[in-house]
Amino acid sequence: MAEELNPFKIAQRQLDDAAGIMGLDKQAHALLREPMRTVVANIPVKMRDGTTKAFTGFRVMYNNARGPGKGGIRFHPQESLDTVKALSAWMTWKCSLANIQFGGAKGGVICDTKTMNPQELENLSRAYMRAFRNVLGPNIDVPAPDVYTTPQIMAWMMDEYSKMSGQDEFGMITGKPLEIWGSEGRFDSTALGGMYVLREAAKLKKIKMKNAKVVIQGFGNAGTFAFDLATKMFGAKVVAISDSTGGVYSDKGLDYAKLKKAKDETGSVQGYKGAQSVTNEELLELDADVLIPAAIENQITQKNAGKINAKILLELANGPVTPSADEILIQNGVFDLPDFLVNSGGVIVSYFEWVQNRGGYYWGENEVYKKLDTIITKSFNDMIQTQKDYAGKGKKISPRMAAYIIAVGRVAAAMKVRGWY
Ligand code: NAD
DSSP states (O other), X not given: OOOOOOHHHHHHHHHHHHHHHHTOOHHHHHHHTSOSEEEEEEEEEEOTTSOEEEEEEEEEEEEOSSSSEEEEEEEETTOOHHHHHHHHHHHHHHHHHHTOSOOEEEEEEEOOGGGOOHHHHHHHHHXXXXXXXXXXXXXXXXXXXXXXXXXXHHHHHHXXXXXXXXXXXXXXXXXXXXXXXXXXXXXXXXXXXXXHHHHHHHHHTTOOOTTOEEEEEOOSHHHHHHHHHHHHHHOOEEEEEEEXXXXXXXXXXXXXXXXXXXXXXXSSGGGOTTSEEEOHHHHHTSEEXXXXXXXXXXXXXXXXXXXXXXXXXXXXSSSOBOHHHHHHHHHXXXXXXXXXXXXXXXXXXXXXXXXXXXXXXXOOHHHHHXXXXXXXXXXXXXXXXXXXXXXHTTOOOOHHHHHHHHHHHHHHHHHHHTTOO
């Protein structure tokens, strides 16, 4: 049978698996299988040649039992409603596992930003706010940047929303530039949170991180900071990295500054001299202590899961491992750490931004990092404790299922006490 690769079907299957293990109430399960609100808009945008083009935009608020919706806006040519729904579900579990006062949401527009000039991008960003103004707000649903959306785009969106509401609304969106009260420490928070999780996982599995072999797929925001931080924080050796064109491998370890230069000059990591070329498929199967998928969904499937040679799999991307692959990895003893724990640093610091905006009082970078470490380390420990609790009851469950059980349990409890079922 062909493997299911639709991200929303995968998200539903993960929820169903968790619901079965934890004995979730049937009414709560039904409520949590679908988003609470889905809005699709046909958005008119003035283009540079004076014509108006219609773009399809989405905003999905998956669940708000524990707080306002929270989740990024993607501008991507292959954006689809099912991808946005899946990502909004994962945001719900991410915010719940981190135990921060947010539900989950996500948004997107089908567009190709590479063909648009800055004025068209600004027009689209402002038009998105006008289209979704009634379902967004600091106490309703709070967006953030995602793939191909930037702090500048957040600034335009915040400005447009503020004009419509007649007052400054800094807390209606996060990932803003510092000039309009973004948070210190936001730019590398996703990778840094992942590194705190890696530190705890290595400690637990007694893996020495100094000189540990690290392989990274993806050289964007998440992947570049992961490279830099793994070397700086642990003295680890990044032996391979890739982008969409393929990767490079050197057993001696790659040099971060040289790699950045090669990427800037040639547009590809493959411009790096003195290393072997590898395809993205080969890269995933390299012998490593830590494998970090930091690119896109569905990279480790039932086809290649049996060939993964890493001790720790740190899911920095969203949805890099399919449910069938998950089962194979567990059987093979790979310590697979789930995306909605590993990459939660971004939303945790977004939460700090929202809190600071509401209080009008701002924290330094070190304070942000310390608070991030406390929250994400607690999430990791909660997950391990849940695994142990289930093992005590004779049920062996994966780290992903343990994290799901905590996250789903908290949302279900909030819905129950609010009288939703
Ligand atoms: P990005 O656009 O900055 O970088 C993506 C990288 O992946 C690029 O280097 C691209 O070349 C590479 N890539 C694309 N297709 C590939 C392929 N088929 N094989 C190998 N590499 C490929 O995006 P990002 O912000 O770094 O996000 C990466 C992942 O991390 C996404 O799944 C995203 O949802 C997730 N994530 C990011 C953040 C964040 O704060 N940036 C937060 C949470 C989750």
